[in-house]
Amino acid sequence: MxxxxxxxxxxxxxxxxxxxxxxxxxxxxxxxxxxxxxNLWTSIxxxxxxxxxIAVLTTGLGxxxxxxxxxxxxxxxxxxxxxxxxxxxxxxxxCKVIEAAxxxxxxxxxxxxxxxxxxxxxxxxxxxxQITEILISLLKVWLSxxxxxxxxxxxxxxxxxxxxxxxxxxxxxxxxxxxxxxxxAGIEEIEFLHLDNYMLTxxxxxxxxxxxxxxxxxxxxxxxxxxxxxxxxxxxFLFRKRELEF
Amino acid sequence: xxxxxxxxxEIKKSYGKHQVLNGVDLDINKGDIFGLVGKNxxxxxxxxxxxxxxxxxxxxxxxxxxxxxxxxxxxKKIGFFVGFNxxxxxxxxENLEYYRQLKNIPDKxxxxxxxxxxxxxxxxxxxxxxxxxxxQRLGIANALMGSPEILILDEPTNGLDPQGIADVRxxxxxxxxxxxxxxxISSHILGELQNTAHRFGIVNNGIIQRVITQEDLKEAxxxxxIKVSDMERARKVLADAGIDILKEEQETRSLEDYYFNLVxxxxxx
Numbered sequence: 447m448x449x450x451x452x453x454x455x456x457x458x459x460x461x462x463x464x465x466x467x468x469x470x471x472x473x474x475x476x477x478x479x480x481x482x483x484x485n486l487w488t489s490i491x492x493x494x495x496x497x498x499x500i501a502v503l504t505t506g507l508g509x510x511x512x513x514x515x516x517x518x519x520x521x522x523x524x525x526x527x528x529x530x531x532x533x534x535x536x537x538x539x540x541c542k543v544i545e546a547a548x549x550x551x552x553x554x555x556x557x558x559x560x561x562x563x564x565x566x567x568x569x570x571x572x573x574x575x576q577i578t579e580i581l582i583s584l585l586k587v588w589l590s591x592x593x594x595x596x597x598x599x600x601x602x603x604x605x606x607x608x609x610x611x612x613x614x615x616x617x618x619x620x621x622x623x624x625x626x627x628x629x630x631a632g633i634e635e636i637e638f639l640h641l642d643n644y645m646l647t648x649x650x651x652x653x654x655x656x657x658x659x660x661x662x663x664x665x666x667x668x669x670x671x672x673x674x675x676x677x678x679x680x681x682x683f684l685f686r687k688r689e690l691e692f
Numbered sequence: 693x694x695x696x697x698x699x700x701x702e703i704k705k706s707y708g709k710h711q712v713l714n715g716v717d718l719d720i721n722k723g724d725i726f727g728l729v730g731k732n733x734x735x736x737x738x739x740x741x742x743x744x745x746x747x748x749x750x751x752x753x754x755x756x757x758x759x760x761x762x763x764x765x766x767x768k769k770i771g772f773f774v775g776f777n778x779x780x781x782x783x784x785x786e787n788l789e790y791y792r793q794l795k796n797i798p799d800k801x802x803x804x805x806x807x808x809x810x811x812x813x814x815x816x817x818x819x820x821x822x823x824x825x826x827x828q829r830l831g832i833a834n835a836l837m838g839s840p841e842i843l844i845l846d847e848p849t850n851g852l853d854p855q856g857i858a859d860v861r862x863x864x865x866x867x868x869x870x871x872x873x874x875x876x877i878s879s880h881i882l883g884e885l886q887n888t889a890h891r892f893g894i895v896n897n898g899i900i901q902r903v904i905t906q907e908d909l910k911e912a913x914x915x916x917x918i919k920v921s922d923m924e925r926a927r928k929v930l931a932d933a934g935i936d937i938l939k940e941e942q943e944t945r946s947l948e949d950y951y952f953n954l955v956x957x958x959x960x961x
Contacts, residue, residue, distance in 0.1 A: 449794055449795075531771075689748070690746040
């Protein structure tokens with residue numbers, strides 16, 4: 447498993463279109479910080495502008511991971527080789543989960559590095575609380591990307607293409623699915639179930655908001671992990687007997 | 693008795709109502725070059741897919757090596773070329789490096805070694821720019837990575853020119869004789885397969901209808917070829933006339949003839 451993950455990570459990190467897209471994302475971050483600098487330069491403005499940018503990061507970053515981790519693989523059918531040389535299908539799926547999580551983490555750490563370096567150069571004067579706030583927002587993006595990608599993976603592995611999974615990812619990251627469930631939750635007959643409380647976005651929001659005030663919500667974390675586990679096990683279940691083409 | 697490295701017993705597989713494999717029995721022996729012969733849709737590819745774990749089967753038993761039914765463990769002994777599973781933007785060598793790491797092969801010179809075996813010397817350009825022949829060679833090179841005990845080659849000569857076809861034949865024979873690799877190979881070019889393999893499994897209607905050897909082909913070719921229209925009369929006439937027959941050449945039937953005689957159809961169809 448370690449070799450599979452490392453081989454893929456090496457290949458993906460060196461992928462030129464990915465490097466260009468990530469460079470654009472970081473350049474846009476610098477532009478946002480510069481806009482804040484030109485507006486009213488305080489640490490509060492810095493945090494406000496960076497947080498606004500982070501809010502749209504889930505969709506953009508997730509799409510990058512979907513394409514680089516999954517699309518190339520489905521197209522080249524390299525996972526068929528992995529299975530053919532004896533790597534169990536459940537391990538193949540797990541490798542993809544790990545790759546998406548690691549790559550997103552690397553991207554977000556670089557994002558933090560760029561943001562804080564720019565803040566330091568421009569003397570933003572960030573306080574510890576503000577640094578923590580930005581880091582927790584990035585953690586929220588990481589949890590969102592990892593869990594949404596995991597759910598999108600169910601469709602991708604089943605259809606062996608990224609199209610349907612990407613649509614599901616967009617519906618999740620842009621809050622469309624969330625909105626639908628909220629509407630359903632409002633129906634009188636099922637209102638008592640309080641479906642809103644069990645939604646993935648609620649768990650992520652609760653977990654990160656609590657962290658922001660110094661509390662650790664084990665319940666919310668378990669909720670997130672359950673969603674990630676559902677994504678993984680359902681993918682393995684649907685993929686385990688899926689016919690694969692050469 | 694030869695050691696069986698892959699064994700399929702009564703393997704059945706269907707897609708919905710369409711039965712593709714009707715109880716395939718197949719034993720591949722260590723050191724074999726086994727040719728799998730059959731028309732399109734006969735089930736050859738499905739057999740390969742099942743061996744490689746890319747397709748499930750409804751009933752039957754399969755064993756790879758002496759791994760006690762642990763197929764995933766058994767598959768570690770197999771190298772295969774069944775399609776072009778390469779990233780188009782990576783060079784041939786980078787693709788092999790990717791697989792070297794995936795297959796956990798510690799020797800960093802392995803990609804170079806297999807590229808030399810298949811005589812692919814332009815592995816530094818992206819895979820997408822490769823000709824069909826280069827792709828085939830790279831595919832075979834990938835199958836050879838890590839010197840597997842068993843080699844599966846699905847139509848490895850597709851799209852190759854006569855020289856390329858001959859090269860693949862020599863390569864397969866060399867891998868078998870020098871490195872002791874067991875090879876399972878399928879090809880539509882029956883004449884070529886006849887020159888390469890030791891045994892042949894004829895796949896028809898979802899079963900291995902018959903397994904034959906090179907010897908069977910020779911025995912089956914019991915016709916005597918003389919350049920006359922009526923042999924008996926010719927012999928009689930020749931004998932009566934006091935003319936000796938200097939040469940009667942025994943004809944060996946080709947695999948192609950044997951195949952079409954068994955399953956029907958026409959050579960030129």
